[in-house]
Amino acid sequence: MPSANTAASGRPNGFANRINLQQYVVYFGFLAIFLFFAIVLKDSGFLTVRNLSNIVLQTAPATIMAIGLVFVMSAGEIDLSIGSTVAVSALAAAVTMNDYGLVAGVLAGLGAGLLVGLLNGVLVAYVKLPSFLVTLATLGLFAGVSRSMTDLRSIPVTNGTFTGFFGSGAFLGIPSLIWWTVIAVAIGHLIYRETRFGAHVLAVGDNSRAAGVSGISVPRIRLTVLMISGGLAGLAGLLYAGRLQAAKYTLGETDLMTVIAAVIVGGTLLNGGKGSIIGALVGSLMMGMLNNGLILMGLSVSDQMIVRGLIILAAVAVSLREKSR
Amino acid sequence: MTVNAEATQSAPVLRLQDIRKSFGGIVAIENFSLEVYPGEIVALVGDNGAGKSTLIKIISGVHPPTSGTMTIEGETVTMSNATMARAHGIEVVYQDLALADQQSVYMNMFLGREPTNRFGLLDRRRMIDETDKLVKELDVRIPSAHATIRDLSGGQRQGVAIARATHWASKLILLDEPTAALGVAETAKVEEIVQSLKSRNIGVLIISHSLDQVFKLSDRICVLRRGKQIGVRETAKTDKNEIIAMITGLQHS
Ligand SMILES: Nc1ncnc2c1ncn2[C@@H]1O[C@H](COP(=O)(O)OP(=O)(O)O)[C@@H](O)[C@H]1O
Numbered sequence: 001m002p003s004a005n006t007a008a009s010g011r012p013n014g015f016a017n018r019i020n021l022q023q024y025v026v027y028f029g030f031l032a033i034f035l036f037f038a039i040v041l042k043d044s045g046f047l048t049v050r051n052l053s054n055i056v057l058q059t060a061p062a063t064i065m066a067i068g069l070v071f072v073m074s075a076g077e078i079d080l081s082i083g084s085t086v087a088v089s090a091l092a093a094a095v096t097m098n099d100y101g102l103v104a105g106v107l108a109g110l111g112a113g114l115l116v117g118l119l120n121g122v123l124v125a126y127v128k129l130p131s132f133l134v135t136l137a138t139l140g141l142f143a144g145v146s147r148s149m150t151d152l153r154s155i156p157v158t159n160g161t162f163t164g165f166f167g168s169g170a171f172l173g174i175p176s177l178i179w180w181t182v183i184a185v186a187i188g189h190l191i192y193r194e195t196r197f198g199a200h201v202l203a204v205g206d207n208s209r210a211a212g213v214s215g216i217s218v219p220r221i222r223l224t225v226l227m228i229s230g231g232l233a234g235l236a237g238l239l240y241a242g243r244l245q246a247a248k249y250t251l252g253e254t255d256l257m258t259v260i261a262a263v264i265v266g267g268t269l270l271n272g273g274k275g276s277i278i279g280a281l282v283g284s285l286m287m288g289m290l291n292n293g294l295i296l297m298g299l300s301v302s303d304q305m306i307v308r309g310l311i312i313l314a315a316v317a318v319s320l321r322e323k324s325r
Numbered sequence: 326m327t328v329n330a331e332a333t334q335s336a337p338v339l340r341l342q343d344i345r346k347s348f349g350g351i352v353a354i355e356n357f358s359l360e361v362y363p364g365e366i367v368a369l370v371g372d373n374g375a376g377k378s379t380l381i382k383i384i385s386g387v388h389p390p391t392s393g394t395m396t397i398e399g400e401t402v403t404m405s406n407a408t409m410a411r412a413h414g415i416e417v418v419y420q421d422l423a424l425a426d427q428q429s430v431y432m433n434m435f436l437g438r439e440p441t442n443r444f445g446l447l448d449r450r451r452m453i454d455e456t457d458k459l460v461k462e463l464d465v466r467i468p469s470a471h472a473t474i475r476d477l478s479g480g481q482r483q484g485v486a487i488a489r490a491t492h493w494a495s496k497l498i499l500l501d502e503p504t505a506a507l508g509v510a511e512t513a514k515v516e517e518i519v520q521s522l523k524s525r526n527i528g529v530l531i532i533s534h535s536l537d538q539v540f541k542l543s544d545r546i547c548v549l550r551r552g553k554q555i556g557v558r559e560t561a562k563t564d565k566n567e568i569i570a571m572i573t574g575l576q577h578s
């Protein structure tokens with residue numbers, strides 16, 4: 001319809017010259033950082049298969065958490081509690097498994113995550129408290145629970161089936177952590193992009209009043225996204241416990257910032273209504289690559305934090321610029 | 326259906342009888358009765374606070390009336406939310422349009438009512454095709470069904486909101502000041518679209534502050550003043566002076 005554009009008055013549409021920067025920034029960023037490290041660190045082993053696959057394995061829990069956060073942020077909410085949900089779930093799994101076996105342990109780990117999500121969800125969706133405050137409180141609450149649960153000790157996970165399935169094992173020659181990542185991303189993407197639920201999540205984040213008058217149950221969507229996030233943080237806890245063959249209250253403690261950065265860099269808007277699971281995956285890999293490269297470059301932990309902080313700032317700036325355009 | 330065309334023509338899609346609505350002690354609407362026929366455009370006019378929006382909310386199920394009866398095609402209905410009104414074939418174009426700005430036109434057309442294929446996944450093809458078809462029929466000039474709402478002009482957005490209502494309304498469309506925020510050219514376009522709804526045999530109830538628009542579009546005019554129905558006139562048999570007098574309660578001319 002070439003004539004259509006000019007017919008109605010109003011601001012010009014300029015579809016062709018308005019490629020959505022924010023949506024693709026993660027892919028350019030990923031490539032730029034990859035090329036940078038590939039050149040700068042070519043003698044430090046960055047480009048080895050071993051190092052690159054290590055990056056993917058290490059980012060698996062963060063990627064899984066990021067998928068949950070894409071749903072939450074797309075609905076216009078936030079989940080800060082994932083940082084301590086990981087530890088609570090891993091500890092619940094480890095303690096239960098040592099006493100009651102594999103299946104009970106796995107169910108306890110996932111169940112703990114879902115329960116945190118349920119608590120957050122009920123407070124946000126039905127008590128109508130802001131998710132920022134609710135999940136900030138539960139972040140602290142469950143950080144305390146995981147500490148007092150274990151007296152700051154580490155709980156060993158010795159079940160070989162568990163550590164193989166969730167950690168160091170492989171299936172068809174592919175490490176299980178990569179399987180988990182691929183499966184979670186694929187299912188997450190399908191639900192997010194191709195189901196009515198995914199569309200309703202975006203509608204609620206975009207304009208909750210419009211969603212409400214269109215017959216979408218806004219509270220139900222808010223509850224569900226927070227439960228997805230809690231459940232996936234629980235799964236991330238299992239992956240940590242499997243890979244490290246132990247659970248400790250420190251698990252996931254430093255992941256929150258990385259995960260939020262991965263999701264925002266990946267094209268999900270802070271205020272909801274728009275996002276991408278694939279973008280979050282690439283964002284998470286980018287953050288993992290960044291950590292890895294900065295360590296290989298010999299940066300101190302504090303310098304690494306500064307560089308990561310600056311990248312998040314840049315990402316937020318792009319995100320907000322797009323939103324207000 | 327066709328056999329009985331005459332009969333259906335003469336039966337109102339909506340009949341309101343002795344509607345009364347009070348909020349606590351405040352009576353917002355009283356003794357209100359009105360019928361809207363298929364293919365007819367009825368304008369609802371009145372000063373600010375007269376009760377026009379409240380009436381729209383009663384018909385769309387947002388506020389159940391305190392007393393009185395509402396019938397849709399002869400069937401008495403009680404509705405306690407907007408979903409029930411939609412199930413009865415009533416659609417509302419809200420003053421704020423209720424569009425999700427960052428979603429596409431076609432997702433907005435099907436907001437909350439997205440069709441799925443046999444795998445339970447969104448049937449985008451169908452949504453896009455039906456959007457294209459309707460947008461063409463109503464001559465809503467948008468770049469494509471894929472366009473994002475926030476990239477559209479005010480008139481185009483209004484067009485999308487009306488197109489959505491048209492797609493889903495089988496009986497009645499309620500429009501709350503559809504052109505209040507639009508420029509001259511866009512207003513003309515939206516009026517054209519509203520006019521074209523007549524041929525779809527849907528009843529239209531439109532709130533407007535512009536008497537020019539009311540006289541251009543409507544078949545009948547219903548005047549409200551402080552929650553009371555002052556009268557209903559056939560547009561062809563009245564003039565602006567009479568309507569202004571009815572709205573204000575003062576004699577002009
Ligand atoms: N939810 C409500 N609670 C209390 N009073 C209301 C409510 N909605 C409307 N009213 C009152 O009803 C009257 C009619 O309002 P409204 O229908 O918005 O008028 P209009 O749309 O014609 O300008 C006003 O006096 C208004 O204050």
Ligand SMILES: [Mg+2]
Pocket residue numbers: 377378
């Ligand atoms: Mg009003």
